[in-house]
Amino acid sequence: MQDLGAWKPLIGALLLPPVPWLVLVLVGARLILPRRNLGFFILLLGVVGLWMGSCSGTALWLQDQVLRPPPALLGETQDRLTAEGRAYAQRVALATRQGRTPPSPSVGIMVLGAGLVPRAPEYGVADLPHYFAERLRYGVWLGRQTGWPVGASGGVGWAQKEVQIGPAEAEVAGRVAQLAYGVPLRWIEKSSVDTRGNAAASVAMLADQGVTEIVLVTDAFHMPRARRAFEQAAAAWAARAGKPVPTITPAPMKFWGKDANPVLAWMPSGAGMANVRMACHEWLGLLAGS
Template sequence: MLADWMTAAGFGALKPAISALLLPPVPFLLLAFAGAALARRRPRASRWLVVAGIAGAWLGCCSGAARWVEERWLDEPSPLNAAERATLKARAAAGQTLAIVVLGGGLDARASEYPAADLRNASLKRLRYGLWLGRETGIPVAASGGRGWATSDVAVPAEATRMAEVARGEFGLPLRWVEAASRDTHENATGTLALLQPAGVREVLLVTHGSHMPRALREFRAAAAAQSASSPIAITPAPMGQAWPADSIVTRWTPSGAGLERMQLAMHEVLGRMIDRR
């Protein structure tokens, strides 16, 4: 796969730059600029390109469009319901060894209001849900995430390390395991399962955004099979962040920072699925 080849060839550090160029609104802005450049030579084509670019940039920043992409292009599993959570709680109480694994979603390295890097919104939401699920079911929680490919500053803490600090200091719930060396979803899977296997964990409840879940699930199940083909650790999805925006239909289809963030996350997974098919 292209993503694996880039990593093996030492080009993993280019992933963030390539993603930035391919994710909204950049491609649409480039389309509009190209149209403007053709205004004198090809006026009709120029108008169409400019309109298409502006429309694409607009929709690329709308939470309604982002949710549409998630529903149409990504095979998101359903979130755990009350009955499933009750079953998990009973299994944990009966002594079955399960673990909740929360995947990091990024750090704000220069959050000067804190003494250390702060968790990005995606990381904090995943962590909060994972801790809530752990409290509901009695299942211990792990965090997975190191320094991503875009992070070159060794002084920046690993995502999972910061997640553990927030879990303990702000939620009062210490994590059982911390995998702090991974740089992407593939390494999340291999590193975390290597940490959990010696503890006798037989099933993982995987927590990440619904849009990220199909790819994360594929990576974790592949890593589990590679670890033990005869008796792999079971991977159960516990997605979050899938609800339609609660605002009005007007604001849903009006550009916003939250809409852009959600669209970028969704399109990142669409591109990853196209490039890294298995």
């Protein structure tokens, strides 16, 4: 299983845009002389695919119509978590005054990893890429708003597993949270290599400590697959432990929105290409059950 997982980055790179469209362009160019009409059609199909696969409008359509992430947490659910968090803080304060062991939290905020920079030249140490950094910032903010503790999940991904020597993603997140925000992470899950591993290890870690609701923080495009993995892991943990299934509450962030100029939404851009690629990655992951 581990050997198969190690091939995931390469397989994904070959299946995700722009590689399939580039292959069509090459095939079409090769066929233009012997079979002009067919070659031109395939070439045109590849060019159209490259164009549409580089548009932010395509990414937005994939997000809203294919991936369909849940809405942002802000609102009634966050208000509930805040009220419960304040009640929990009061119980902790009372137990501390009475010299008793503070109660364990029933809610935990878990931020999913998104890779790392093994050595950032400006810092001289490992750092978080922008996806993970933004997830962590939102997770810390959510923890401050609601009063519930925060954790991070992420070991060493398949793409870096054979070459990386150093801290895991979650360990780097713990250092950044402490130094940049002054917030120590309560949970550091550093054994996982992918989203399913994040889910299995995080659910077991938090549920074994009495957490009955996990607030899951990740990008909106990643949330459908992550949520499914965490709900499956929660059900599996409950079956093993003979206890109620922990609740998974999605807290998606970084939704893709409409461009101010609708024409620009259908003009190729680097950001559009990156977002389409990520959306396709998530869609393939959902289809493959990973």
